[in-house]
Amino acid sequence: MENLYPPIVDGKSVYDLDSQKYLKMWQGPQHPGVTGNMSLELDISGDQVVKCKAHVGYLHRGFEKLMERRRYINCFPIVCRICVPEPDTNEYLFAAAMEDLLGLDIPERAKWLRTLNLELSRLASFVMWLGGQSGAFGMGTVAQWCLAHRDYVLDLFEEWTGARIYHMYMTPGGVRGGLPEGWDAHAEKVLDGIYKLLDEIRHVMFNNAIFKQRAKGLGVITPDMFDRFGIVGPNVRGSGSTRDIRKDTPYLIYDQLDFEAVTEQGGDVYARAKVRWREVYQSIDLIRQILKNMPRKGPLHITLPNVLHLKVPAGETYVRAESTRGEYGYYMVSDGSEYPRKVTVRGPSYTHAMALLEHLAVGVNTADVAGLMVSLHTYPPEIER
């Protein structure tokens, strides 16, 4: 086993592809096993990966450049495109960064609605992820169920915000509207369905001998890797940590909600899956809490100065929120003009899919690369932006 790996010189493995011992294999960009449009360049020996290199940039649109030449209000519709499956974190953080620089405080009801929106989108994203994880190990059945249930959540979004994917709901200064009539009942129905689904997933996925066999011990993240690789979110919570921004530095109204950070021991794919599975329960619980305690009346939005020529005072700030993948952050620099000087998006996938995946994939069976990659929960559009 030892001499399977090529020697490492200067931090790079040195080997000769012509020696016939190694095979170069690309996973992606056109490949169902990678999460989204990115690719992994795998050098394999037998069935073992000896080197993995993540290639990104297939989805690069230059958001940070585009935002430099858009007025603040015009950045609001484009930020959500940075992360497709869970756009709301972007919306919230962009609005929050702007409000921070402007020194604004949004109405209480808007905070509750934003929290609801964020939790709901976390829910949708996690449910889809569960499907992805099972699918990566070949269990298409669970994937189909999960995607169907995610679609029910999207129906909720559609009814509430007027769009399925890009909700564009959290405008700077508040939110765009209240909950429609009868939404609560609809939501409760969907949540019940997902609750039932989670139970089925427990039977089918977590109590599945083959899933256990494949997921346990795969891609272990140890506590000493946390900061070295900048790992955040469920990926560290799967390794026994309780880091959760919602709990540690509460934003919006998370400090008024009753929850504990989910944590599991083991640090492998199985533990991470379990964390996310439990987080769906948590999200359902939080949504129910929000719906129960939310103020139903009150202003939703503070009218900003005329958005067509809104100037933000010079300064810089950083705001963060817990997305499904972990710490999501916006670093905004304003030079006092109508256009942001710089908006940098700190997506958790950045470190997870690049530095961490390249590290974890070495030594893994080729068949497990897809499962490993999914378990890190990466979305390419937020890597290259």
Place this chain on the structure above:
Amino acid sequence: MQELLDNLKELYALNGITLRNPSLAWAEVTPERLVGLLTQLRDAHGFTHLVLMTCVDWLEDGRFQVTYLLHNYTTRQDLGLHVYVGRTASELPSIHTLWEQGRVYQQELHEMFGIYFPGSPGLGEPMILESWDGPPPMRRDFDTRVYSEETYSHRQRTHHEPEQHMKDRLYPED
């Protein structure tokens, strides 16, 4: 936070210390003392998490501001370090030995701004851009709209500005 920065101020010649809020501060450090400061912050003061590394192009001042944002998980504080570097032949010390993801950030900054980080692995390889022959695109003197209009074909617009249009229609001679 203030206390910590006061302590470090002497040693690392910190400038422009601003406390945005009790848990977020910005400070300026010279490139020479950057790695030392980062190491000390990481190892001695609990700022173990490199949140992000990015660059702001101050074209008017002719310099880049590279921001290193660190997070302390115990005190829940953020400390952003600014390093200023000229816009031509910019070079900064590499921090890939401190944090693994530093390599990726540096690779991106090299590609997007043209900042050179000696020793950072894979720096020259294209990461996001492929077959790019223009200037590093995130520099402010690169105009993406002009580039886009020159390079790609767009549908023709037929826009009329209301004010001009009304002038043309209602009082053309005036």
Place this chain on the structure above:
Amino acid sequence: MSDIEQKDKPATQPEWVKDERTLTNSALPSEEQDWFCDARPRRVEKHWQVLENFMNWARAHSLWILAFGTGCGAIEMRPLVTARYDISRLGMQMRPTPRQASVFVIGGYVSLKTLKRIVRSYEQMQGPKFVVAVCSCAINGGMYWDSYNTIKRIDEYIPVDVYVTGCMPRPEAVLAGFNLLKKLIREGKAEGQNLYADKFDWYKANQKQVIKDWNMPDYNW
């Protein structure tokens, strides 16, 4: 005179054209040029009409989609092919390899890096092949109209049979696009493959104009 027509007739012979039937693959290193096929795509004539009608019926009812999520539009393909919308009812399924797929769904914006892969995948698909361009970004640049890294109009690089606008288009809208495609196929109008062969020089010139490091064969069989 639109610029399409002007571009139809390049003033000088492009360097990748050797003669009527062959290409030079000049972008490749000389030792690699022999490894690849140098034939141009050729126009394929239709069969005897009754047979062609039957074939078109079969093609329309067995659309295999290439599983290549080129942009954000891919996110709405997932509900479409899974339980909620389940277009397998219409005989559609995702194929992970371009060789076997017949429909290419361009999901939204196309960055330069992806365009290269799209061209390659498209050329590897076996005809008749169809392209459905989903999202506004594929029509006229969408919200990335001023981005330096995304192409604005996919129809300049590969022939597009059906457009679906929306950002995101809902799965139902994409489905309507597929239904229109089926209609076109059955009417024998979805001849993108032949169009690509006929206007190959124009498409190739456009592709090469934006893909600066063309390091693949001129036509990827």
Place this chain on the structure above:
Amino acid sequence: MMRLQDILSPFYVWKRAFEKPFSIAVLSAPRPGSPTYRGFHQNDIDKCIGCGTCAEICQNVSIDMVPVKEAQDGDSGLRPRIDYGRCCWCALCVDICPTGSLTMSNAYTWVEEGLDRDVRETYCYTPGADPQPWDDEALGYRKPEGYELLHLERVPMPHLAPGERLNSFVEMVKGYSHELAVQEADRCIQCGICTATCPAHMNIPAYIKAIREDKIAEGLKILYETNPLPGVCGRICTRRCEDVCALSHRGEAISIRWLKRYLTDCASAEDYKALLESEIKPLDRKIAIIGAGPGGLSAAYYLAGMGYAVEIFEQNAAAGGMLRYGIPEYRLPYTKLDQDVAQIAALGVKFNYNACIGRDLSFDDLYNRFDAVFVSVGMFEPYRIGIPGDDNAKVISGLQLLSDVTNGVPVDLGRRVVVVGGGNVAMDAARTAKRLGCEVTVLYRRREVDMPADVEEIEEAREESVNFIFQAIPLEIKTADDGSLSFDWGKAEMVQQKPGERPQPILIEGSRENIAADTIIAAIGQGVNYLWMDGEASAKIELKKFRVQADRWGRTADTKIFIGGDMFNPTADAITAIADGHRSARAIDKMLNPPREN
């Protein structure tokens, strides 16, 4: 390692096979979008004014304003055309639409074939003008209640309290402070609909922008490009621009007048001086201007700016015309007027006061001495009421009262004053009388809504406890025994005589009421004094219905004579006169076409 439970448990999936599938049963009938779905746009093109704000806020540049209707005041005739190859359905255009005409339907399906069609033209349509299946769709995204991107309420202007005002002729409007002005200027969406409506076509968005950005000198320069009396207009302009303001459709218009006033008020002497710094090359041509009212002053400013030698002949002792003699000081302080006049005089314009053409000087003399003559003598001849007893000495004209007050002539109106008329002069006269300590009643023939006076004026008059009697037709003025006047009037009813026209007041048969007054002020309009048309030179000028005939440039039948101001234009307000002066100045320049270097 493998537990039996783990082997058996997965077969739980089969439970699902006997349950209802998730799939939507019928694929061929797509579900409608939710009631607030952001689908394709709808536009009520009658409500839309083509302000282009949607195009302005669209970050995708997906909205083009294309001509659909004829342009008219307050409606550019343009309508948004949306390119669905760009749109991202963010609905900011709907949120910001000042009229609320733009909405979104919940339709979302639009597919097009691409091969044999040029995609350049597809996916582009003008909602409302190009019919689409979803035009009548009732559901879809509307701007949610309580969510507003625009500031629809104007920043209130500080006024003197009504009680305070009555004690003096101190200007009652205090003017915006810096904060308030910037706040008000910030409301502007910079559409520029107002520019066309302004008779002088002032570049309103530009100077509002200058205020917002605190560039006073620049703003002042923009003002002077089209209006040499901004200080005056900032106070008493009839501000038709505000009537068409895009924001006025759902909220209150921008206080354009007050912003202009702010600009002139806070501009420093240096700013004013800076305007004069551009070098003027003197020309060897002389222009005479008759009347130093807004029209004359405006023409003088622009002609002097072009290098002509300009001389103004004014019958009164000071410049300003109606601005000085027809508008009370509490609305327009003389210092402000003097400042604007001084700015014009600083260009080298020569003022000849107390020089009434036709009385002190002959028009022929002017005609021969000067290369061109611009006449804007205004309307200073008040109409009479035209009822028995209106020749009583205690029946005076509103204009008389106002100019007397200006000239410092002591007036004794007695205690009870009746003002006849509903225009601005009537309001000014009534409020001036009020300030002189009288009880004032205003009689007007029609209803309040028909009053030509500004709404604000009427409201402020009310605040100052002026009484109003509407639909009152004067019948007769008699002298009572105690020397006071007895004014008979009759109630009128509004009768729609012809459809489409405004209703006419008709006396109700037998109605006759009476009001006692010490003075009656007639303010029912003025006419032109044609004293200046005495000599041979003016013989060529055509008169029709007592009005001088000229084209829109003020060119009369005699190429050397130009006219402008109240005597010429039908609206008879300061800003139109200023516009006339500016236009005629350019016409004179074009006519003379003097040789210029380069």
Place this chain on the structure above:
Amino acid sequence: MSIVAKVFWAFISLGVVTIWGLTLNGIVHKIFARVQGRLGPPVWQPFIDIFKNNAKRTAISHGIMYYLGPVFRIAGGIGTYMFIPVLFGSPYFSNFSASGDVLLVMYFIFFGQLGMALGAGEGGHPYSAIGVSRGLSQMTAFEVPFALSVISLAIQYHTLNITDIVAAQQGSFLNWTLFTNPLAVIAAMIAMLGMNMYNPFSVVIAPQEIPIGPPTEYQSAFLGLLATNRGIFNGAKLVLFMNLFFGGATNIFEMVAKTFAIYMFSVFVGAAYPRFRTEDSIRFFLKVPTLIGIASVLLFSL
């Protein structure tokens, strides 16, 4: 019956089994779909797919072996089928069954895969190559329990002729191998899971890893041929299993019902499990079913 008639009827039965095999595929898709909570494609979808694939206008070949791959594959399928009697006692549907045909059939099962492996290898795609190596190693693994169970049967029935084996099971359903030699049946059924390449033994064509394994480069009519073979080969395998372990069939309806039931077994498992890694599946085959097979052999030989 003359040899001409025999050939004629063999082809008729080939047609029948092709149609049945493809229909079975359609049915199975439908069943999978129901488990997944959806409605699934029409039952006749596999036929349309074959028509479509043959209607493709272009097809490219990577060489002679590549060309021959699907031919070998379908030859393997047909060969397998040709030596299996479909209906017991029917002169028309007994194909070319002869003594020792079990061995021949086992060879043909292998042969098709090998030919395919060669062809796919020439495709040049790394996924094909990896798929081939996975497929062959997994096949070798599941052949072991299958061979053991056949050996067990041979010992039990003292014959290598399928017709004889079927004949021995006639009379009562209690005579079926299922009841007379359950261990061999278990071993063989598990091997069948691997043969059918449903989960958990689908690593050969795993779309998430090596989309879609050996046939990655195959398209157009080649793929049509492969799809047709899938119908024939499925049918052949199921008929074989039916004959060996479930008492064969005396009429077409019994055949349909039994093959469907046998196929359902692998569907039943396939819907529930994720897939094994290659080495896991090899390890599995060489452990559980092989031990069972050895047990069954020992049971009958002792």
